[in-house]
Every structure is written in structure tokens, then in C-alpha cells.
Amino acid sequence: MLLPTEKNLRTALARFADVRFRHDLAPTGQSSQELADVTYTLCVMTGTGSLGEALAAADSLLLRFRAGDRAPETESALTA
Numbered sequence: 001m002l003l004p005t006e007k008n009l010r011t012a013l014a015r016f017a018d019v020r021f022r023h024d025l026a027p028t029g030q031s032s033q034e035l036a037d038v039t040y041t042l043c044v045m046t047g048t049g050s051l052g053e054a055l056a057a058a059d060s061l062l063l064r065f066r067a068g069d070r071a072p073e074t075e076s077a078l079t080a
Helices: 006-025 029-046 051-066
Strands: none
Touching (some): 006 051, 029 051
């Protein structure tokens, strides 16, 4: 499995936080769709099937990045 780069993962997590915040303040059809889209993106990036699993996997990946474990396979084909 190809893993996301740290930058792409952090960008997706920041987008999720922004969309979730806006949706929680004033839910609309558009914010619901944006939340579904970013949730799907996080699941694909982390190879998981639910938001909870995706966030847990993202935390684990960020710990690996912090520890300096940046193997060549961490580069995502999506960034090319």
C-alpha cells in the first residue's frame, strides 16, 4: 500500500478539521457533502474504512513521521 506524504496527510487533516468545524456550526447540504468527501479522502489515504479508523491511522502515521521513519514507499503516487 502506498502511504501519503506527511504534507498531504497534514493537509487532509486540516481540511477535515475546517470542514467539520464549519459543518458543526451551520450544517448545510454543501457542508455535508464536503464532510463526506474529506472523510472518504482520509479513508483512502490511510487504507481504512471508517473515519475513526482513518484518524487513528493518521495519528500513527504522524508519529512515524515524527520519529523519522520516512521510507521511500511513503511517497504517494497521487502527488506526482
